[in-house]
Amino acid sequence: NAGVTQTPKFQVLKTGQSMTLQCAQDMNHEYMSWYRQDPGMGLRLIHYSVGAGITDQGEVPNGYNVSRSTTEDFPLRLLSAAPSQTSVYFCASSFSGQGPNEQFFGPGTRLTVL
């Protein structure tokens, strides 16, 4: 199993540009989520999904869109990039959203918005 994969690893955008961060998992996990991590801080939840076709907002959803058309993929779209969105983005998945299931994290995407 590849686990949770994220592309790209690094990205530089100009203010106002849009882009999609890709996340895929091959473990048939129901639950997937996106976090962002700013320097010296913990992770903050952006959006999550409890299954294909079902998404919901986390703690910091503004400026981001998600969709979940398949179990495997959970892309994160930045609609109009802003410097405040400079961060490291992590995708995670787990077997179920309920209970203390281990979450598996991807390696992250480092995004810089100029």
Next chain:
Amino acid sequence: DAKTTQPNSMESNEEEPVHLPCNHSTISGTDYIHWYRQLPSQGPEYVIHGLTSNVNNRMASLAIAEDRKSSTLILHRATLRDAAVYYCIGGGSNYKLTFGKGTLLTVNP
């Protein structure tokens, strides 16, 4: 999720045990205690979780106080590979993990 309090940083020597404390005085009866760690430039990885009883796995042990207001993650023999930020998280019954700043563990050779 319960609010957790951890020391900002701790130091240990290689091959010695490490006890990482966490206070979670507002934890509810159904909240689990999770520990994750994040190695430099990597995503977090799961370490262990527990509810009431002490727990062991191949990575670590989790000692939970009888009143559940605190817990301690125990690494039995620290290695240089264990240098990381360790996050204690109270909650998870609603699957939304809330990460604080964690404890930065430095392991000295």
